[in-house]
Amino acid sequence: MDYFAQQLINGLVLGSIYGLIAIGYTMVYGIVGMINFAHGDIFMIGGFIALISFLILVSFGLTFVPVILLIVLLVAMLITALYGWTVERIAYRPLRHSFRLAPMLSAIGMSFVLTNYSQIAQGARVKPVPPIITGGYTLHEGVDGFVVRLSNVQIIVVITTIVLLALFTWLVARTRLGRDMRACEQDQTMASLLGVDVDRTISMTFVIGAALAAVAGMMYLLYYGQVDFFMGFVAGIKAFTAAVLGGIGSLPGAMLGGLLIGLIETLWSAYFSVEYKDVAAFSILIVVLIFMPTGLLGRPEVEKV
């Protein structure tokens, strides 16, 4: 039981990071109807910006960790959001009324551009940082000496995810911007006739998605202690899978999908073989899609007349 609890913690933390990235995929799909393949790389850029701003702050002699983390978080979100906005502006907006595949191809191209750009700008090496947050709590000590540990980094990752998820759910459900986003999701032409600035709303969607990816990038840096130019690819694929599993277009679905992928991977390697964890995760995705083609929380696509 203790062992299961520990593995549950491992899976939930991993799933939170996947979920944060998956939200970016799902929001863009919901509104523009395209899959933003460059999103994984936006996540990677977020990780790098977090690393750079962290190193700059430390070189200024700042040592109080909570302040550092807060500044790094804000800087990473801001600059990565700018990247998200720019990518949409130059690579997707000009193609919005083109044929359906054009923005997708442009997204794949953008993904290559971002990967190679950071390889050239930051070097092709893995960049490690020594542990920033250490320590943790012992939750339970079993009779057989098995100790269930919750580390401080894990607490930070989970709390940040919950807070941000709550914040963005509120944003979509209760604010003017959220209402515009939902209007664009239903019918862009009608929304613009009713005075919604469609371009601005779509831009904001990319900005929010990128900001969340930056948070995920920073959590990744804190949790694993390294970033490299290629990390966006695998993380992006996993998060995209999570978004599809949860029902692409659905915000809670993305989070649920992320948590599920994290849990399946972890529990599979906990009780079966570590080698086949990805096989397990993707097999379950296939089974779910056969029986629920729109994913767990997705709505069936209604043909718009």
Added chain:
Amino acid sequence: MKSLKLIGLALGASLALSTTALAQDISIAVAGPMTGGESAFGRQMKNGAEQAVADINAAGGVLGKKLALQVGDDACDPKQARSVAEKFASAKIPFVAGHFCSSSSIPASEAYADGNVLQITPASTNPLFTERKLWNVARVCGRDDQQGLVAAEFIAKTYKGKNVAILNDKTTYGKGLADETKKALNKAGMTEKMFESYNKGDKDFNSIVSRLKRDNIDLVFVGGYHQEAGLILRQMRDQGLKTVLMAGDAMNDKEFASITGPAAEGTLFTFGPDPRNKPTAKAIVEKFKAKNIDPEGYTLYTYAAMQVWTKAVAKVGSTDPKKVMEAIKAGEWDTVLGKMGFDAKGDIKAIDYVVYKWDAKGNYAEINPKGS
């Protein structure tokens, strides 16, 4: 318009000049992971090769010509290694010091054999590299069947009756080393409690770490590279595990400590007796220190590979790879690592592995320094 033509002419002339200058040189190459997760080792090899070429050229070169060094990057990827090898073969380069990862060295060696290129690896320890009866391969480092034996002997002695787990990353090097260690450990009368593999490039090892915790593992042997080993160690300490991590020679770069921080303390690995401490290396170590480079890990091994080839070429009087390889296997060579002789397969005759330990300050040292 006229001036443009003139510039073109001048450019063409200078280009012709530079190619004739190059034709005077003998081009040789160093190949390894200059980018990617293992680039720390690629840098070691490049440093060693550059210093060796500079020293050889300063001493008059070889056969009256200067050496020119080319650098190949395989990113520790078998496909890329193969294409680098084909590129060097078609450029008629007679000698390559490389590669680092066994999974790169082995496919590359076949392309070199076809393309008439002599290959000495400073670092690839998988037995298969020299076991395929290729005419063109040799290595200046040890083999994993010997390395695994030393690791297993150490474990059987120090961790007798304790719980041991073995992990590997499924690469040629990692799996090979883990298998050899397991074999030797079982022979010594110990059975590991867990034998698992993970994917190279994985970042999240929390699930495996919890398994180690459940099985009360005292020592985990990792057949793999330092990136993943570092993350496993970090995540073990985060989960409150005091299990000791032991690994092979792919840990001998200070980058390991920058991944783990102070958690590196107590981590063990096997490697040849510290090349920096050899009396034959003293003068060259000073040269590196003057450039602010720590010639750790495989730096001096790469230097030695360059020396062996140069000396054999000088003896044969030609760079013909087949003749040079015959001479290398027949002779005995003075290198920065001491005297070196090769057997018919291309392995060095005297191989010695010792156990190293990391301290909290990010340095490592032999557990029982023997000197040499």
